Amino acid sequence: PPYLNDLAVAAGKLWFGSATDQPGTGEDTNILYQTILNDTHIFGQITPANAMKFVSTEPEQNVFNYTGGDIDVAIAKDHGKYLRCHNLVWQNGQLSDFVINGNWSADELSAIMKNHIDNVVGHFGSNCYSWDVVNEALNDVNGSFAPSVWYDTLGPEYFFLAFQYAQEAVAALPAGPKPKLYYNDYNIESPGTKATAAENLIKELQARNIQIDGVGLESHFIVGNTPSRANMTAQKQAFVALGLEVAITELDVRHVQVNATNSTSFAIQAQNYYDSVASCVEVDECIGITVWDFDDQYSWIPGTFPGQGLADLYNADFTRKPAYYSVGEAL
């Protein structure tokens, strides 16, 4: 087969990678899944799909649990893969009840944020190539801040505080390689209101001398409705013009009706994957491509978008889709 990570590295990228969701999802006990994930010729990087999120790492106030995240660190070390660490502050998504329901003052909530970031960044340390510091801060339509306990309590300052705390936590790590600090979102892969809003947040961070190193372009796309390669390249270049690197962080291309697929739809899906990957290849500062897991059996799509799916590079039975080969051609 084409070896996607080997091809990505030959194309000058740091990796072709995948999200993974272990333990407890079945991925950890599926030998075919494990064999493919662990093969660093195919995947040179992993992102924990859930294990490093707030609710996983600090389920009760100041009680930290690194069990799942440490598994990802071990996978990365054992197989020579990069690790993208995901994420520190994300709306109310997978946020612990104590944060959401605490009726905290602004000072109390910012102290909770700082304590979380200090502990989690401190624990995973230099194992992380990067941290997604803030995830999905923006509304889809008008690019304003999305509501969350963070925004509702702290206002827009929550965004800047998160990066400031992350910068301080990274600076406090022992000497050696330090995680890069990313903003990660979807619908910012091509020009538009939301991408412009993200650029403005980056400029504001920079005006305040707060560190940001990269933008994660999630790239959860729909078959036949993926931005054009030219538009995706233009938007990458716009972020790069601000002095940042970019990465494709959560690529998948879903069918909106799993019961209405055919060879044509899988060919379109392959072209959509091709365009996304080719756009990263043609921008030097696009450092890598990560799919949001690789096998339809474990895709997050059907659980979140009922009736949708068949979004990944491999069919549920671990045979490769046309999209797998088109990614190989793009690299």
Ligand code: XIL
């Ligand atoms: C998803 C996980 O894959 C699911 O298992 C979980 O139930 C919900 O979150 N954008 C992100 C990711 O940044 O964290 C999300 O991951 C998918 C969308």
